[in-house]
Amino acid sequence: MKPPGRSHNANFRRRPAGQSAPPPEPLAPGLAARIAAAQILADTLTAGRPLEERFSGENAHARLTGLDPRDRALTRSIATVSLRRLGTIRKALGRFLDKGLPKKSGALEWTLVVAVAQILFLDLPDHAAVDLAVRAAKAEPAAAPFAALVNGVLRNIVRERQEILDGSSALDDDTPAWLAARWRANYGAATAQAIAMANRDEPTLDLSVKSDPEGWARRLGGIVLPTGSVRLESHVPVPELEGYSEGEWWVQDAAAALPARLLRASSGMRVVDLCAAPGGKSAEIALTGASLTAVDRSAERLKRLAVNFERLRMDAEIAVADALSFDAPPFDAVLLDALCTATGTIRRHPDVAWTKRLGDLAPLVALQAQLLDKAVALTKPGGLIVYCTCSLEPEEGEAHIGALLRRNPDVRRLPIEVEEIGGLAECLSPAGDLRTLPCHLRGLTPRMSGLDGFFAARLRRKS
Known part of the structure; x- marks a missing residue:
């Protein structure tokens, strides 16, 4: 009779006394950023925590610790576009989840949302978005049983990407219904649609300068707006721009x-x-x-x-x-x-x-x-x-x-x-x-x- 507590696995071996457990395998490249984006998105939408606060200061999300600047920037991009196009993303998921999200599936919803954001709106390889979403699901016990579902849904979205994008409305999909109704009533249908379309775009980078806006526009490769602010095309981190450390603008x-x-x-x-x-x-x-x-x-x-x-x-x-x-x-x-x-x-x-x-x-x-x-x-x-x-x-x-x-x-x-x-x-x-x-x-x-x-x-x- 087999002693109690022994594994049925014939390859079972006891770890010698004093020998530590092997270190966990490193995450696949890019997976940590995707998991961080999903958790930050969940924090924002379920706890109402401002997105900006989750990336800086004492309220920064713990998942950002250890990420290099490139992965931190990727995390922010994924989380931001997920929110900017959340209605379209949820509508796309609804096409392939006939019974809705499985119950007791942990972070599955957020894993799917950030993956769809990458497939539809970011210049990232589709196969990476699908593979890393499956890995993220497998890494969480509650979501792991649905890894195959993740794979199937995301592959369908890859195939039907253009149809999904063509059928997306800025006002009806990517604007909450209560706001869309108010903007239609207060500004008219055409202006409400224009507001919603503008909200889909990456925001401008505007500077208030102490003096010489024309000079700062030339130095920084921007333009002077009619209001006197300087508007930039730049995606360089703000602290690295000329004039920042000298306090010439904000x-x-x-x-x-x-x-x-x-x-x-x-x-x-x-x-x-x-x-x-x-x-x-x-x-x-x-x-x-x-x-x-x-x-x-x-x-x-x-x-x-x-x-x-x-x-x-x-x-x-x-x-x-x-x-x-x-x-x-x-x-x-x-x-x-x-x-x-x-x-x-x-x-x-x-x-x-x-x-x-x-x-x-x-x-x-x-x-x-x-x-x-x-x-x-x-x-x-x-x-x-x-x-x-x-x-x-x-x-x-x-x-x-x-x-x-x-x-x-x-x-x-x-x-x-x-x-x-x-x-x-x-x-x-x-x-x-x-x-x-x-x-x-x-x-x-x-x-x-x-x-x-x-x-x-x-x-x-x-x-």
């Missing part, structure tokens, strides 16, 4: 650069930037020579602002405080870049489309109204207020201004002039407010096109 979308400039700040003025971090708009104010107070409730985000200001060799008084409870003598000008749904930044932060919900809107609108009243209270008689949000939702923009003017007779709108925004008449509302859309400012290529979606209104407190 990265900021061309639309995001406009609200602070509308304050007409100048040397000798006292200006407060409420909700200031990470600091791009604060830098625009500091550049004028005004005395700036930067307020934000997040100490961690203000640390980033302080680091940026040190590089830029700029000064600001930094206050960690909730804007609603912040107290100071009235200022000559107040900038309020209010917390919002951020639906105007989806081309730059594609996770926003899938992590925000319609139910998020009402609480934010209520908070924005309170913040706007606080901004007025912090403004001297005769002083200026600029209210802005990076949202496409009118409740977070235009509706606030009408409501404020009705409830506060001491405030009036000071219309924005088209010359102040580089002649971009399409970005001005009839009332004189700024409204940029992702489909505005089209260039010769997607990389040189578009703006973040922003609303801004300028107000004056009566003397």
Whole structure:
């Protein structure tokens, strides 16, 4: 009779005492990046963690540890395009998963999503995407029984790639239904479609420069936009670009650069930037020579602002405080870049489309109204207020201004002039407010096109 505990395998051998287990076999090249992308995608969509935070700082995903820069960049590319085209990817998977995803299959969904993203949208070999997805499935106990399913589904998608792409709609597939319905209602079907198409594109790289935009455009191989920002074709890491370490410029979308400039700040003025971090708009104010107070409730985000200001060799008084409870003598000008749904930044932060919900809107609108009243209270008689949000939702923009003017007779709108925004008449509302859309400012290529979606209104407190 065979002693208990012995293997039925005739080749079984006991490991000699003191001998360590053999090291695990190294992962196939590229597999670690795919697994990291799948786990980061899962974190983003199931836990609502911002994608950007999973790639830097103390919240960076553990799976990135040990990856070389090339694999880290690949991980980011896969995760980003997976979110940007998530609707198309899920629609494609639905064609070949008649019964849906198997139950209790672990990370199978995310393994499939990142593999389909590679097959449909990235310039990577199909066989590598399929093989590494199968390996990723086999590496996880819950997903391992479905490795053959992964292989079959992905091979079908490879075969029908063009049909899948031809049948994909930016608005109906790659935009959540609640947002698509709102954009159709608020902007019309054609503009809603154009917004959704712009959100599919790689975002621009825009710089706000301290001086000489034409010179910096020549040095960096870019162009000067009508608004004065410099737009680059470059894919070189930002810290490696000329002028970065010397603090000659900072990265900021061309639309995001406009609200602070509308304050007409100048040397000798006292200006407060409420909700200031990470600091791009604060830098625009500091550049004028005004005395700036930067307020934000997040100490961690203000640390980033302080680091940026040190590089830029700029000064600001930094206050960690909730804007609603912040107290100071009235200022000559107040900038309020209010917390919002951020639906105007989806081309730059594609996770926003899938992590925000319609139910998020009402609480934010209520908070924005309170913040706007606080901004007025912090403004001297005769002083200026600029209210802005990076949202496409009118409740977070235009509706606030009408409501404020009705409830506060001491405030009036000071219309924005088209010359102040580089002649971009399409970005001005009839009332004189700024409204940029992702489909505005089209260039010769997607990389040189578009703006973040922003609303801004300028107000004056009566003397």
